[in-house]
Amino acid sequence: MKVAKFIGRRLLNLVILLFVLSLVTFGLLYLTNSDPARTLAGAKKVSAAQLAEIRHQYHLDEPLWKQYAIWLGNAIHGDFGTSIRTQLPVAQMIGQRAWVTLTLALMAIAIALLIGLPLGVVAAKRHGTWRDGLITALAVVGVSAPSFSVGLLLLYVFAVKLGWFPVYGLGDGSFADAVPHLLLPAITLAVGLFAAVIKVSRASLLEQVESDYTLFAQSRGVSRGTITRWQLRNAALPIMTSSGLLIASLISGTVVVETTFSLGGLGTLLQESVTFKDIPVVQAVTLLLATVICVTTAIIDALYTLVDPRLRPSGGHRGSADAPASKEGEA
Amino acid sequence: MSDTTQTSTQAPLQPQHGPQEPASRTASRTTPQSSPQHPRLLPLPTRIRRAMSGSWAMLVATLILLATVIIGLIPAFNSQALKQDIVLGAVPAGTDGHVWGTDALGRDVLMLTIAGARTAIAGPVVIAVGAMAIGLVFGLLAAYTGGWVDWLISRVVELMLSLPTLLLAIVLAGLIGGGYWVNVLVFMLLYAPYEIRLVRSAALSHLHDPFLDAARLLELSPVRILARHVFPVIRPVVGAAMFLDMSNALVSLSSLSFLGLGISPQAADWGRQLSDARDQLFNNPMTAIAPGIAIIVVSVAMNIVGDWITARADRGER
Numbered sequence: 195m196k197v198a199k200f201i202g203r204r205l206l207n208l209v210i211l212l213f214v215l216s217l218v219t220f221g222l223l224y225l226t227n228s229d230p231a232r233t234l235a236g237a238k239k240v241s242a243a244q245l246a247e248i249r250h251q252y253h254l255d256e257p258l259w260k261q262y263a264i265w266l267g268n269a270i271h272g273d274f275g276t277s278i279r280t281q282l283p284v285a286q287m288i289g290q291r292a293w294v295t296l297t298l299a300l301m302a303i304a305i306a307l308l309i310g311l312p313l314g315v316v317a318a319k320r321h322g323t324w325r326d327g328l329i330t331a332l333a334v335v336g337v338s339a340p341s342f343s344v345g346l347l348l349l350y351v352f353a354v355k356l357g358w359f360p361v362y363g364l365g366d367g368s369f370a371d372a373v374p375h376l377l378l379p380a381i382t383l384a385v386g387l388f389a390a391v392i393k394v395s396r397a398s399l400l401e402q403v404e405s406d407y408t409l410f411a412q413s414r415g416v417s418r419g420t421i422t423r424w425q426l427r428n429a430a431l432p433i434m435t436s437s438g439l440l441i442a443s444l445i446s447g448t449v450v451v452e453t454t455f456s457l458g459g460l461g462t463l464l465q466e467s468v469t470f471k472d473i474p475v476v477q478a479v480t481l482l483l484a485t486v487i488c489v490t491t492a493i494i495d496a497l498y499t500l501v502d503p504r505l506r507p508s509g510g511h512r513g514s515a516d517a518p519a520s521k522e523g524e525a
Numbered sequence: 526m527s528d529t530t531q532t533s534t535q536a537p538l539q540p541q542h543g544p545q546e547p548a549s550r551t552a553s554r555t556t557p558q559s560s561p562q563h564p565r566l567l568p569l570p571t572r573i574r575r576a577m578s579g580s581w582a583m584l585v586a587t588l589i590l591l592a593t594v595i596i597g598l599i600p601a602f603n604s605q606a607l608k609q610d611i612v613l614g615a616v617p618a619g620t621d622g623h624v625w626g627t628d629a630l631g632r633d634v635l636m637l638t639i640a641g642a643r644t645a646i647a648g649p650v651v652i653a654v655g656a657m658a659i660g661l662v663f664g665l666l667a668a669y670t671g672g673w674v675d676w677l678i679s680r681v682v683e684l685m686l687s688l689p690t691l692l693l694a695i696v697l698a699g700l701i702g703g704g705y706w707v708n709v710l711v712f713m714l715l716y717a718p719y720e721i722r723l724v725r726s727a728a729l730s731h732l733h734d735p736f737l738d739a740a741r742l743l744e745l746s747p748v749r750i751l752a753r754h755v756f757p758v759i760r761p762v763v764g765a766a767m768f769l770d771m772s773n774a775l776v777s778l779s780s781l782s783f784l785g786l787g788i789s790p791q792a793a794d795w796g797r798q799l800s801d802a803r804d805q806l807f808n809n810p811m812t813a814i815a816p817g818i819a820i821i822v823v824s825v826a827m828n829i830v831g832d833w834i835t836a837r838a839d840r841g842e843r
Contacts, residue, residue, distance in 0.1 A: 211687050218693070225700045331582075334832070338824040340776040342783045342799055343817035350810050446691035450780050454803070465784050468699035480696050487689045 201496065208492045212485065216269070219481045220262050223473050230254055233473055234278060274478035279470050284478045287463065294459030295448050297372070301380035302387060303444060307437060309384070310391025314433075317392065318399035319422070329392060336389025341447055345382035345454040352378060379455045383447050387440050394436040398429040435498040442487045583833045586826035593823055597643040626809040628801055638815040640793035644782075645823055648709045649774035653767040655713040660720020661763070665751045667721070668728035678721065685718040691777060699786040705778075705794075708787040712777055716770055723766055727759040734758075761838030768831030772824045779820055795820045 223230045231248045232240075240248075249255050252275070253264050268274070274284035317329040353359045359378045402408060402425035411421050452461030460479055467475040625634040667678040694715055698708045731737065732755075740750045779796030782788040788797050795816035802813035 207683075207687075211684060214684060215688065218688075222696065222700055225697070226702075334828055335821065335825050338772050338776065338828040339821040340779060340783075340796075340824065342780065342796070343813075343820045346799055346802060346806070346813040347817050350806055350813055354806050354810065442689050443691075446689055446695075449692070449695060450783065453784055456803075464695070465699075468696060469785060471700065471702075473700075476696060476700065480692065483692055484689050487692070488687060491687070 197500065200499070204492060204496045208488065211488055211492075215484050215488065216266055216481065217262070219477050219484075220265055222477055222480070226471050226473065230473075233471065269478075269481060275474040277467075277472055277475050279467070279472045279475070284474050287475065288460065288478060288482065291459050291463055294372070294376075294457055295445075295452070295461060298376050298380055298383065298448055298452070298457070298459060299444050301373075301376060302383035302447075303437070303440070305380055305384035306387035306391050306440070310388035311395055311433070313388070314392040314395025315399055315422075315426070317396040318403055321396075321400055321403065326396075330396070333389040333392040333396075336385050337393070339385065340450075341382055341386055342450050342454045344385050345379070345451060348378055348382055349455070376457070379451050379457060382454070383444065383451045386447060387444060390440055390443070391433075391437055395429070395433045398432040398436075399425060402426075402428050431498065431501065435494055439491060439494060441490045441494075445483050445487050580833060582829055586829040586833075589822060589826040590830065593642045593826075594646055596639055597646045625811040625815055628798070628805060628809070628812045634798075634809070634811050634815050637793050637798060638795070638819055641795040641798060641816060641819065642823075644705065644788070644792070644794045645775055645779070645820070648705065648778045649771040649827075651709050652712045652716060652774040652778075653770040655709075656716035656720050656770060657724075657763060657767050659713070659717040660724045661756070663717075664721045664724025665728055665755065668725045668732060669747060669751060669755075675725075679725070682718040682721050682725075685715075686722070690715045691780065694777060695781065695784060695786065698781055699784070702786070705782075705788050705792070708778060708781050712774055716774070720766060720770075723762065724759065727762045728755050731755060731758050761834060765831050765834035765838055768827050768834060772827035772831060775820065775824050775827065 223233065226233050229245075231245045231252070231254055234248050234252060235245065253261055256264070272285050276282065277284055277287060280287065313329050313332070317326045320326050349359075360375050405428075408421060408425065411424070448459065449461035449464055451457075452459045453465050456462070460483065463475065464479040464483075466472075467479065625638075627633055628637065663678055663682075667675040694708075694711050698711045701707055701711070728751075737750065737754060740754050745754075779794070779799075782794045782796030783800045785797075785800055788794045790797070798816040799813060799820075802816070805812045
C-alpha cells in the first residue's frame, strides 16, 4: 500500500515535470520572434498571403492553449512537422541520426564504468596513500575539465600526432566503420563521467571500509577477497544508481562532443538547428532528449528507494524527497 | 543518503552536494582544536599561513586564480590581442613575433589566450554571485517563513532541478541569441535553484539553535536576524558553493561559446578559440592546446579552492 502510494507520487511528479517541459519546448517558437509565422517561414522572403497561409497551416490563428494542445497531440504521435532548413519531416531526420548518439552514449558509459569503478575501489581500499591522492586528483581534473577541450587535446595527440584514430566524421556510413570513429569521442565523453564514478564509488566503498563489520571480519581473520566482496555488495547499490543518474550529463555532453568531432548525431543536429533557428527540429530534439533524461532519472531514483530496504517508504514518513536534508547530507 | 542521490541528478556534477567522506568528519571530532584562541584574534599573516598549511595545491590554485583575475582586469591585452593579419593566416608556433603562432585570422595565439582570461572570469563570477544572491533571498525566505511559502518555493526548486540544465541553456541561450551577457543571465537563473536549496537546508539546520531563539526573544526584526545572525553561520557553505559554481559556470559558458552560441566571432574567448581551432589542428595545433589547457587549469583551480573551503566548512561545523 505504502509502495503503491510512493510510486503514485513519483509518477505524478514525473507527469508534472514532463508537462512543464512540453510547455517550455512549445514556448521556444515564441522566443525568437514575436511573429512565429515569420520564424517558420525561415530566411526566405514571404508575402503577407504566404504568411497567412503558414499561420493557418500551423494553426497559429487559434488561441494559444489550442495551439499547444494541437502541437502536443502531434508530438505525442511523433509528428513534429517539417524542418525549416531541409524541408524534411523532423521525425525522419531524428530517426536517421539517433543511433549515432545512442551508440556514443552507451560506449561512453561503458568506458566510464570500466575505468572509474576499479579506480574508485583502489582509492577507497588504499585511502590515505599516494595512490588515493593520485586517483582523487585525477577525478577532480576529470570533473572540471570541459569535454571539448579534452576532446581537442585527445584529437591532437592521438589522431593528428600519433595517427591511431581517424580525425573527424563517421567514416563511410556503415556501423562497423562508425565504431572506431566513435571511440575517441566516447573516451572524451567518458572523461567527465568516470571522474564522477570514481568520486561516488570511492565515497560509498570508503563507508564500508571503515565500518564495524569490516573491522570485525578483519580481526576474525576473514580473507581479504571475501571482505572485499562483502564491501562491494554493500556499496554496489549507491554506485549503480549514481552512475545511472549520470544520464543527464551524458546526454547533454553528447551535444558538445558530437560537435567537437563533427559526428552527425542528434547533438550536432540540435546545435545546427539552434544556430539556424530551425524551431521544429529544436523542439523535437529538445523534447526527446529531455524526456529521456527525466524518465530514466525518475525510474532510477524510484528504484533506488524501493530496492534498498533501509530507504523503503514506511509509515509516518513522508516521501524521501520531502525529508529535510540533514546536516550530513548537505554542505 | 537518499538526499544525495536526489541532488546528483543534474548537469553540474560537482561534489558540492556529493557524498561526504566520513573520514574527515570523524577525524575532526577526535582531534582537538590546535589553538584555543579565537581565529579572528590572530594577526592576518598567521591566519593566512595557518589556513594554507599543508595544502600546496590550494596555494597554487589561489595563485592561478589571482593571476587570471589580474590579467583579466588589464584592458591593454584585449585591444592588442584582437589585431588581425588575414594575409598572414594561421602560422605554426615559433614563427617570428608569434611564440605560439597565429590563428586563421592571423591573431597571435598567446595574446588571444591571455585576453580570454577576462570572459573566463567575469561571466562565472557574475553567475555565481547572482545565483547565490537569488539563493540567499529565496532560501532564507523559505527556511524562515515556513508554511506555504516554503512549500511553494521548495516545489518550484524541485521542479527546476529536475530539468536538464545544460541542454536547456544551449537551446534557450542559442535561440535568444543575445550574446555573452544573455548567456550569463540564463545560467544565473538555471543555477539559482541549487543555491536556494543549499541555503534553505543550511539555514534550516540552525533555525532552532539557542542563539537564534535568543535573537527572536530580543524581538529583532527578521531581516536583521537573517542578515546578522543566520548568514554568518552559513557563510562557509555559501562561499564553497560559489567557487564550485564558478568552475561549473566557466565550463558551461565556454561550452556555449564553443558551440558558436552567444559570443561574437571576433571576441577573445577560450571556448570560441577552441571552436575555431577545430579547423586548425594541422596548421597550428597551439590554437587548440593553449586555450584548452587554460580552461582546464582555471576550472580545476576554482574546483580545488571550492573543495578546500567545503572541507574547512565541514570542520567548522563541529
